[in-house]
Each structure stands twice: as structure tokens, then as C-alpha cells.
Amino acid sequence: MSLRHALLGLLADTPQNGYDLTKRFERTLSGHAWSAGHSQIYPELKRMLGDGLIEVVDEGSRGSKVYGVTDPGRTELRRWMFSPLGDTPPRNEFVLRLFLISSLDLPDVRTLVDQMAAESDKEVTQIDGAIKEMDDAGLRRGYARFAAEFGRRYFALQRDWSRWVLEELEKDD
Amino acid sequence: MSLRHALLGLLADTPQNGYDLTKRFERTLSGHAWSAGHSQIYPELKRMLGDGLIEVVDEGSRGSKVYGVTDPGRTELRRWMFSPLGDTPPRNEFVLRLFLISSLDLPDVRTLVDQMAAESDKEVTQIDGAIKEMDDAGLRRGYARFAAEFGRRYFALQRDWSRWVLEELEKDD
DNA sequence: GAATGCATGTAAAGAGTTACATGATTAA
DNA sequence: TTAATCATGTAACTCTTTACATGCATTC
Incomplete structure (x- = not known):
């Protein structure tokens, strides 16, 4: 509940x-x-x-x-x-797609992961802007600031992981 | 669906x-x-x-x-x-708790975040073991390996973010 | 007086959980 | 032969989504 x-x-x-x-x-x-x-x-x-x-x-x-x-x-x-x-049972569609990605062929995997990297990077940029505003307003240690930091790190993770996967896939060639 | x-x-x-x-x-x-x-x-x-x-x-x-x-x-x-x-609408109980953490008093926040860090670290250790097995079995570039890598990075993020929050809270003293 | 925003509800359908229920096969 | 595992279902309930519905207050 x-x-x-x-x-x-x-x-x-x-x-x-x-x-x-x-x-x-x-x-x-x-x-x-x-x-x-x-x-x-x-x-x-x-x-x-x-x-x-x-x-x-x-x-x-x-x-x-x-x-x-x-x-x-x-x-x-x-x-x-x-x-x-x-x-509580997990409901994470992003992770679900990760686990099912082998159902795509290799070109599709590259396209999808590349797309994920781009979208995640956009989110990072957006949260960075919000964080800068907070810091300028002197809210360095508020709880909203902590949540924003989590968001930034999370999307940076998605972006970096996606790029890492693309690199690993390159190595197969 | x-x-x-x-x-x-x-x-x-x-x-x-x-x-x-x-x-x-x-x-x-x-x-x-x-x-x-x-x-x-x-x-x-x-x-x-x-x-x-x-x-x-x-x-x-x-x-x-x-x-x-x-x-x-x-x-x-x-x-x-x-x-x-x-x-798709988000259903993330961990993040939900993050956003509501201000409803706790400071000692409780410290206890909870410390607990989060410990639990996340345990998950990292567990996934590390699974990854080592995969690498030993020569599955360096399989999709299961990619998913595991995501898991490791995710729990490392939770752990590191939690520790960072604790440090920030220290600074208030 | 018309449009926008405030404020609260219900109904129906879909998605998810828990409990109940049954029978066939295989290994000990 | 009995316990475990295979294999499939339904029923009742809760949670979530979408749509329908109403009326007051404020602003233009």
C-alpha cells in the first residue's frame, strides 16, 4: 500500500x-x-x-x-x-527491457542502447540545471537536494552503462 | 501491459x-x-x-x-x-521513500540511510560474486553479463549516494 | 456571462495478489 | 506407496486507470 x-x-x-x-x-x-x-x-x-x-x-x-x-x-x-x-514486488520497465534485450537482433540492440544513452544524457542535463538552481538558492543540504542528487546519479548510470554496452558490442567485430 | x-x-x-x-x-x-x-x-x-x-x-x-x-x-x-x-507510470518504492524522508527526525534519517548503505553494499557483494562466475565461465559479453553489470552499478550507486548523504548531514553539526 | 481553476466524487474496466483446487508423473 | 514435482486452472479481492459527472468561486 x-x-x-x-x-x-x-x-x-x-x-x-x-x-x-x-x-x-x-x-x-x-x-x-x-x-x-x-x-x-x-x-x-x-x-x-x-x-x-x-x-x-x-x-x-x-x-x-x-x-x-x-x-x-x-x-x-x-x-x-x-x-x-x-x-514489495518490482515494477521496473527499464530493467525488464534490459533482461529481454536478447530478443532483438544486433543492429536493433545497438540502436536501442544508443537511444537509451541519449535519453539518459538529456535527463542528466535537465537535473543538473535544477541542481544548479538549488545550490544558487543556498539549498545545499536540503532533502530535495538529496533526491535530485540521486536522480542525477541514476541517469548518469544509465547513460554510462549504455555506452559501456556499446563498447563491449564493438569488441565482437 | x-x-x-x-x-x-x-x-x-x-x-x-x-x-x-x-x-x-x-x-x-x-x-x-x-x-x-x-x-x-x-x-x-x-x-x-x-x-x-x-x-x-x-x-x-x-x-x-x-x-x-x-x-x-x-x-x-x-x-x-x-x-x-x-x-508508463513509475512504481519505485525506494525512490518514494527518498522523497518522503523529510518526515523523519534527524536521528531516524541517519539510521535509515545507514541501513540503506549496508543493504546496498550486500547486494553489490552478491552480484560481484555472480559476475566473477560469469567471467570465469567465459561469458564476458553475453546479455546476462550486461544485466548483471547494470545491477552492480545500480546498487553501488545506492550505497555511494547513501554514504554521501550521511557525510552531508555530518556537516550540519 | 463565460471561461478558468478549485474541489470532490462515482463507475467500469484492467492489472495484480492471495487463496483455493485438482490431477498426473516421477523418484525414493 | 507416499512425497515431491509437474502442470493447470478459478475465485475473490485489492490496486490502478480512464471516463463520466457535478458545483462553487474567481477573473476577464
């Missing part, structure tokens, strides 16, 4: 309503972490309210409910944070 | 029955790429048969069906391989 914990985490940072949660989900998490639309978020919030993990801390002008995390909610969030990662 | 393409990829490598596919899924893909049990695999094979992506190429001793990929199946597999990755 990652959706539940994603919502707990966002609410632990800032109490907010379902609409704001949906937008924040889209902006911060749906890039590389997790994704969910409002049609999944609203019902889940109701269930979490029923389970006592969150509570209504305020009501907006037109009846919107602002949710905050309760003590049991914080306990559950912490428990999840420290729970073993291996328990 | 990644399950469908995972099955296509496995069958493109070797024609086999649902039982073997289930085991191979478990052994090769469910570590870091994708997971599925037999209760999902058998019905999907029937649908793929109905869609003409696979065909029965042989029957085992006790009526088991050995499936192979058809030409349309190969075309579909290739199409998927080259389709943009960005289309």
Missing part, C-alpha cells in the same frame, strides 16, 4: 486537501517515484480517515477538507519507512 | 510451457525487473494465444502446451522495446 504512505508522507510535511495533494503528487512524485490520480486519492483519504491515520484539521471556504496526520498515522509512516524493501 | 511483453520476451528466447515460464519469471525477472505468479501467467497466455501473438508449437507428455512466439508476436515485442519509457 504505497499510495497510503505517499499520502501520509505528503501530509506529514504540510496539511492540505485532496486537490492540493493531487497536484503535489503530480509535481513531485509522478516523475520517478509513484503516480496516482485524484480518483484514487479521494477514496483512499476516506479510508485513511476511517482507519484513524489522518484527521480533518481545517475546512476551506467551499467545504474543502484539510487533512493532517494523527499520531497513529505518524507511527505507521515511520514503521513503513523502516520496513524491508524486498517485500 | 508489461506482463504480456515479458512473456513474449521469454518465449522469444525459448519456447516453453506455462509452468516453466512461471519458474523462469521467478528466477530471472522477479529480483529487480518484474514479478508475476502462475495465476496471472496462465490466463494471459490464453489471451495472447487468442490475439495471435503466440502459438502452440508442441505438446508435452501429459498434455502441457509449449508456446512459441508468432511473427506478429515478434513484431509487437520489437515495437514495445522501442516505445518511449516515459509512457
Whole structure:
């Protein structure tokens, strides 16, 4: 139940309503972490309210409910944070393609891996820009900065690995 | 529909029955790429048969069906391989935790990140062993070797990033 | 007053998990 | 003959996606 914990985490940072949660989900998490639309978020919030993990801390002008995390909610969030990662089944399409790449013929493999390298490099450039902005703003040690660093390293890995594969394939000639 | 393409990829490598596919899924893909049990695999094979992506190429001793990929199946597999990755929503619990780490207090952050570093290092050691075996067996340039290399680099990244975060957190003191 | 954004829902269908269920073959 | 492995299925439930639906508030 990652959706539940994603919502707990966002609410632990800032109490907010379902609409704001949906937008924040889209902006911060749906890039590389997790994704969910409002049609999944609203019902889940109701269930979490029923389970006592969150509570209504305020009501907006037109009846919107602002949710905050309760003590049991914080306990559950912490428990999840420290729970073993291996328990959840993997869903990684990039790695899946890696494992199935032998189903392509050699020219196709070269084309695909070359494409991967180019796309990864574009991502690195983009994250580099975001990091530079953060550093200029003096956010050298914030958690957002840590996450960005992970992203940069990850896409650099994809790029470098792809280039390495291309080199190895050259050696066969 | 990644399950469908995972099955296509496995069958493109070797024609086999649902039982073997289930085991191979478990052994090769469910570590870091994708997971599925037999209760999902058998019905999907029937649908793929109905869609003409696979065909029965042989029957085992006790009526088991050995499936192979058809030409349309190969075309579909290739199409998927080259389709943009960005289309599929991310499901990465590790990265999700990264983004929510600010919900923990500082001592907990240190403990968790330290734990991540240790676990990642263990994975690196394990993959290193597998790679050494491969190299000794003369599989220097096989696709399995490429996938293993990716795994090693990925867990080394998690380990090194975690250690870097710990260092950055030290600087605050 | 019309368009945009805020705010919340439900319904149906597809994908994935867990549990239940059965029978044939092979090795000990 | 009995235990393990081979081999295949269904049912119920949860999670996710896509589409349909509504009404208020603000700004132009």
C-alpha cells in the first residue's frame, strides 16, 4: 500500500486537501517515484480517515477538507519507512527491457542502447540545471537536494552503462 | 501491459510451457525487473494465444502446451522495446521513500540511510560474486553479463549516494 | 456571462495478489 | 506407496486507470 504512505508522507510535511495533494503528487512524485490520480486519492483519504491515520484539521471556504496526520498515522509512516524493501514486488520497465534485450537482433540492440544513452544524457542535463538552481538558492543540504542528487546519479548510470554496452558490442567485430 | 511483453520476451528466447515460464519469471525477472505468479501467467497466455501473438508449437507428455512466439508476436515485442519509457507510470518504492524522508527526525534519517548503505553494499557483494562466475565461465559479453553489470552499478550507486548523504548531514553539526 | 481553476466524487474496466483446487508423473 | 514435482486452472479481492459527472468561486 504505497499510495497510503505517499499520502501520509505528503501530509506529514504540510496539511492540505485532496486537490492540493493531487497536484503535489503530480509535481513531485509522478516523475520517478509513484503516480496516482485524484480518483484514487479521494477514496483512499476516506479510508485513511476511517482507519484513524489522518484527521480533518481545517475546512476551506467551499467545504474543502484539510487533512493532517494523527499520531497513529505518524507511527505507521515511520514503521513503513523502516520496513524491508524486498517485500514489495518490482515494477521496473527499464530493467525488464534490459533482461529481454536478447530478443532483438544486433543492429536493433545497438540502436536501442544508443537511444537509451541519449535519453539518459538529456535527463542528466535537465537535473543538473535544477541542481544548479538549488545550490544558487543556498539549498545545499536540503532533502530535495538529496533526491535530485540521486536522480542525477541514476541517469548518469544509465547513460554510462549504455555506452559501456556499446563498447563491449564493438569488441565482437 | 508489461506482463504480456515479458512473456513474449521469454518465449522469444525459448519456447516453453506455462509452468516453466512461471519458474523462469521467478528466477530471472522477479529480483529487480518484474514479478508475476502462475495465476496471472496462465490466463494471459490464453489471451495472447487468442490475439495471435503466440502459438502452440508442441505438446508435452501429459498434455502441457509449449508456446512459441508468432511473427506478429515478434513484431509487437520489437515495437514495445522501442516505445518511449516515459509512457508508463513509475512504481519505485525506494525512490518514494527518498522523497518522503523529510518526515523523519534527524536521528531516524541517519539510521535509515545507514541501513540503506549496508543493504546496498550486500547486494553489490552478491552480484560481484555472480559476475566473477560469469567471467570465469567465459561469458564476458553475453546479455546476462550486461544485466548483471547494470545491477552492480545500480546498487553501488545506492550505497555511494547513501554514504554521501550521511557525510552531508555530518556537516550540519 | 463565460471561461478558468478549485474541489470532490462515482463507475467500469484492467492489472495484480492471495487463496483455493485438482490431477498426473516421477523418484525414493 | 507416499512425497515431491509437474502442470493447470478459478475465485475473490485489492490496486490502478480512464471516463463520466457535478458545483462553487474567481477573473476577464
